[in-house]
Amino acid sequence: MRKPLVAGLAGVLLLTAVPASAATRLALPAPTGPYAVGSVDLHLVDPARPDPWVAGTPRELMVTVRYPARPGHGPKTPYLAPEAAKLIAEEDARTLGIAADRLDYTFPTHARTGAPAAGGPRPVVLYSPSAKYPRSVGTAQLEQLASEGYVTVAIDHTHEPAAVEFPGGRVERRVLPSGPDAGRQLIATRVADTRFVLDALETLARGGNPDAERRALPAGLSPDVSRAGMFGHSAGGFTTAETMVADARIDAGADLDGSMAYSQSNREFGRAAGEGLDQPFLLLSAGDHSAASDPSWQEFLTHQRGPVRTQHLPDGEHFSYTDYQVLLPRLGLDPAALTPFIGTADPDRSLSGQRATLSAFFDCSLKRN
Numbered sequence: 001m002r003k004p005l006v007a008g009l010a011g012v013l014l015l016t017a018v019p020a021s022a023a024t025r026l027a028l029p030a031p032t033g034p035y036a037v038g039s040v041d042l043h044l045v046d047p048a049r050p051d052p053w054v055a056g057t058p059r060e061l062m063v064t065v066r067y068p069a070r071p072g073h074g075p076k077t078p079y080l081a082p083e084a085a086k087l088i089a090e091e092d093a094r095t096l097g098i099a100a101d102r103l104d105y106t107f108p109t110h111a112r113t114g115a116p117a118a119g120g121p122r123p124v125v126l127y128s129p130s131a132k133y134p135r136s137v138g139t140a141q142l143e144q145l146a147s148e149g150y151v152t153v154a155i156d157h158t159h160e161p162a163a164v165e166f167p168g169g170r171v172e173r174r175v176l177p178s179g180p181d182a183g184r185q186l187i188a189t190r191v192a193d194t195r196f197v198l199d200a201l202e203t204l205a206r207g208g209n210p211d212a213e214r215r216a217l218p219a220g221l222s223p224d225v226s227r228a229g230m231f232g233h234s235a236g237g238f239t240t241a242e243t244m245v246a247d248a249r250i251d252a253g254a255d256l257d258g259s260m261a262y263s264q265s266n267r268e269f270g271r272a273a274g275e276g277l278d279q280p281f282l283l284l285s286a287g288d289h290s291a292a293s294d295p296s297w298q299e300f301l302t303h304q305r306g307p308v309r310t311q312h313l314p315d316g317e318h319f320s321y322t323d324y325q326v327l328l329p330r331l332g333l334d335p336a337a338l339t340p341f342i343g344t345a346d347p348d349r350s351l352s353g354q355r356a357t358l359s360a361f362f363d364c365s366l367k368r369n
Contacts, residue, residue, distance in 0.1 A: 023104035024331050026079070028140045028323060029351060030110050033147030038069030038115030039077045040221070043167050043212040046196050052189050053159040053175040060212070061193055062164055063200075064135055064154045066146035067221055068122060069115035076108035080136050083171050087163035088134060102331060105136070110143050117220035123227035123366040124201060126250075127154045128190060128236030130258075130322070132174070134161040137322040138233065144355040150362065151223040155197055157190050167213055183262040187270065190239040194230070195247050201225050225249060227366045231282075231358065233321050234258040241272035241300070244279055252365035254282035254358060256321035257289055261296035269296050276303030282361045283308070284354070286316035287343055311357060316350060317343035325350050 031037060042063050049059040080088060085105035093100040125145050127138045135154035142152040156164045159175040166172065177185045200210035201223050209217055229252040230240045237255030244250045260273040273296045281304060283297060290312050291297040301308065313320055319341050326347040328338055335344075 024102050026104060026107045026327055026330055028079075028109060028143070028326060029348060031140075031143040031147035032355075033068075033144060033149070035068035035118055035147050035149060036071040036115065037066055037111040037143050037146045038074065038117060038218055038221075039064055039066045039109075039111035039113055040218050041065075042200065042210060043215075044197065044200050044210055045212045049192065049196070051158070052185065053177065054172075059158070059193070059196070060166070061158055061197065062135070062156045062166060063197055064142075065151060065221070065223075066111055066142055066154075067151045067218070067223075068118040068146060068149050069112060069218070070118055073115040074112035077111040077113045078106045079109055079139060080105040080134065081165040082106055083169055084134065084161075084163040084165035087171065087173075088161065091162040096331070096333070098331065098333075109139055111146070114216070114218050117218050117222065119220045119222070121205075121222045121224035122149055122151045123362070124223045124225055124229070125150050125152045125362055125366075126194060126197065126228070126230040127152060128157070128194065128230070128232035128239040129154075129161075130232075130234035130236055131186060132160055132162075132176070133233075133322070134164070137324065140323050140326065140351055141231075141355060141358060145359065145362065148359055148363075149367070151221070153197060153201065153223075155193060157193055160186075167215070187235070187238060187242055187262070190235070191243045191246055194239065194243045198225060198228065198247065198249050201228075227251060227368070229253065229362045229366050231256060232258065234318065238270060238272075241277070241281070242270050244277050244281075245271045245275060250279065252280045252282075252362060253277070254284065254361060256284045256354075257286050257318055259294055259296050260300055261294075264295060267295060269299050273297075273299040274303065276300065276305050278306045280307040280361070280365045281309075282357070283310045284313070284321060284357065285310070286313040286318060286320050289318070309361070313343070313345060313350065313353075315343050315345040317341055320345055320350055321354065 089103035231254035237258030262268040
């Protein structure tokens with residue numbers, strides 16, 4: 001069964017302390033599509049919406065846009081900005097029982113910052129991470145989709161991750177809701193975040209610049225919001241389904257091992273589970289979680305009207321659907337200790353299968369003539 005809505009790595013895995021050593025060389029497998037990948041970060045501010053967790057401030061987000069690019073332009077994009085990388089590494093290191101200097105999350109990805117776009121309107125795929133996690137944890141999947149012709153948009157839901165870094169090095173830390181309605185508040189905020197990002201993409205598609213500082217945008221970047229999909233891990237999958245109930249601009253969605261319930265024990269399901277969707281939807285599960293074990297998925301499948309597909313990774317675990325699947329084995333820790341977190345699946349084969357499944361699903365739904 002899935003962990004609680006805002007459970008994190010600490011609730012899944014705690015390893016024996018490992019002596020300090022030099023940082024492990026972290027890297028992600030290269031994308032295999034025909035396009036090079038470019039990236040740009042956008043700072044989005046919604047003056048009409050107060051931040052629900054920090055009084056007296058407007059809601060602001062950081063998103064990373066990746067896109068098909070012309071090859072050979074621009075510096076490699078780091079996995080995380082430096083201050084956020086440090087704070088997130090410290091949190092992960094405490095959980096893993098290793099020295100923080102083992103985790104250097106500023107390693108280069110396969111995208112190039114600000115590279116000119118390959119040109120032409122491109123279908124859009126948004127990404128929402130698990131609760132408490134940064135937008136970076138879906139990088140390997142998002143780079144693959146960008147290399148295959150999509151504009152992908154990874155969303156940081158501010159005040160959920162350990163750190164979100166804004167222009168100029170300002171960092172916003174975690175401020176999670178509490179109380180009996182915390183899960184509903186969190187998902188409602190995420191849905192509002194996603195709809196605001198869609199608005200910003202429409203501004204971008206019209207030739208405007210939604211970045212709060214009006215920083216330069218890559219030449220030729222052209223998202224086609226009329227062909228938009230979304231996927232997410234854990235609470236991000238729940239966010240995907242709930243956004244699709246509220247906003248018809250999402251044409252297809254995928255839930256990567258996330259429950260669609262605020263509380264399984266009390267059968268407090270989200271609207272998507274109780275109402276179903278007309279759009280195509282993909283359910284990916286791992287380990288002991290599947291439609292057979294999750295009442296919220298059973299409820300969703302009962303009400304779903306659009307095409308639906310399920311796929312199970314039996315030798316995986318909950319975080320197999322994140323970059324941790326390929327990053328954690330590089331640390332040289334006892335593989336048995338990692339099993340509750342990422343299972344026993346071969347990391348490269350697991351990621352390759354996920355990439356193929358997501359690409360085929362979104363190709364069928366979004367790359368229409």
